Amino acid sequence: MIDYHFDWTVITRNADKFVAALGLGLGLAVVSLAIGCVIGLAAAYARVSGNKWLSTPVWAYVEVIRCTPLLLLIFFVYFGLPEFGIYVLDKTQSFILTLSLYAGAYMSEVFRAGLASIPKQYVEAAKAIGLRPWQRQRWVVLPVMFRITLPSVGNNLISLFKDTSLAAAIAIPELTFTARQINANTFRVMEVWLAASGMYLATAYLMAMGLRLLERRYASIR
């Protein structure tokens, strides 16, 4: 460290790569969260359905995903799917599939808690004014549940964004992979990793601030 001279030109020279990589990471996180929300919602309804044949497999899915390391899942899907004769996914698609399944397990727990926290009277009131079952879900349960779960969904988005760093392991050129590559090419260890850490940190922080604004806008029940 005594003789280390910082040379930030390595960052400015590669700024376009860093920014593109950050954008890719964000995109992966957002897409996976969106798919994960759909999976999670379906899984949450299956969990609360009271049907054993629906809720037990979903319980197993959630527990298996939550107890297995994400990196293992990534490798399993990436290297394993071709073994089952599925060759259509490239590495980005296979990563999105993995991260979506991963997010789905966590989101299902969030949504399950959200569904459980909705007062019974809401559904009864909806019944009383004559809404059909799916109308009750669409106009009463879901809007309230999304407000209740918004903070957790936001936290999940931030942690998914951090989890996109694992895409580096299957050579998807997101921020960690790019930083590692530039680090290997230039040996500017401190600059590269400080820049990457700073970019992750700033993005996560901005996301947290944006989510707080969104919560203030939507998460209160008036």
Next chain:
Amino acid sequence: MGFTIPGTFTFELWQARFSLLRGISATLLASGLTIVAATVMGVLLGTILAYGWWPLRLLARLYVDILRGIPVLVLILFTYYGLALFGINVPAFWAGVIALSAFATAHVAENLRGAVQSVPAGQMEAAKAIGLRFPQRLRYVVLPQAIRRMLPPWVNTGLEIVKGTTLLSVIGVVELLLSTQQIVARNYMIIDFYLVAGLLYLIINFSIAQLGAALERRFSYLRY
């Protein structure tokens, strides 16, 4: 059975037994060291977060927020490549354990702060009233209650740590995931051996979760 026929699963599993055992022991060792280090440092840091002198508290807050905002993989790579610059030449295993511990410390600290602040203020005041000094108030009144409350998130952090040790494979530590990858590279039985590894992680994590649930039951006799 197929123990003597190359290419069958049982044969390959038998061949790979020592690799798998070495992998599991590395995973368990890294997890154990990290859990112990993170718990000790996290409790200290969490106490500072809750009660510290304000410049100290600010530093602790900065540390916690920064470490929680950076992916663990980046921390591990940064530590691995960065420590050498400081003239500290540690093996990959220790660089990984240091990075994981630094990360988990931030989580434990935040959990402890939340738990400490959820203990009713009356407890601290009562302890003050009967004349306990600050370390005694912490030791005998606040921490026993706070630690009971942080048990569930602490067990969760433990699970995260076990899962986080897989990231050490990226810097070349032969833990369970990397030893599995080496086995797969040898015999191309991708599905079988990733399933074995997944099952092993599942067993480890499920046991930790059950242990945590048992601890919670054991310590849940006090309710407020």
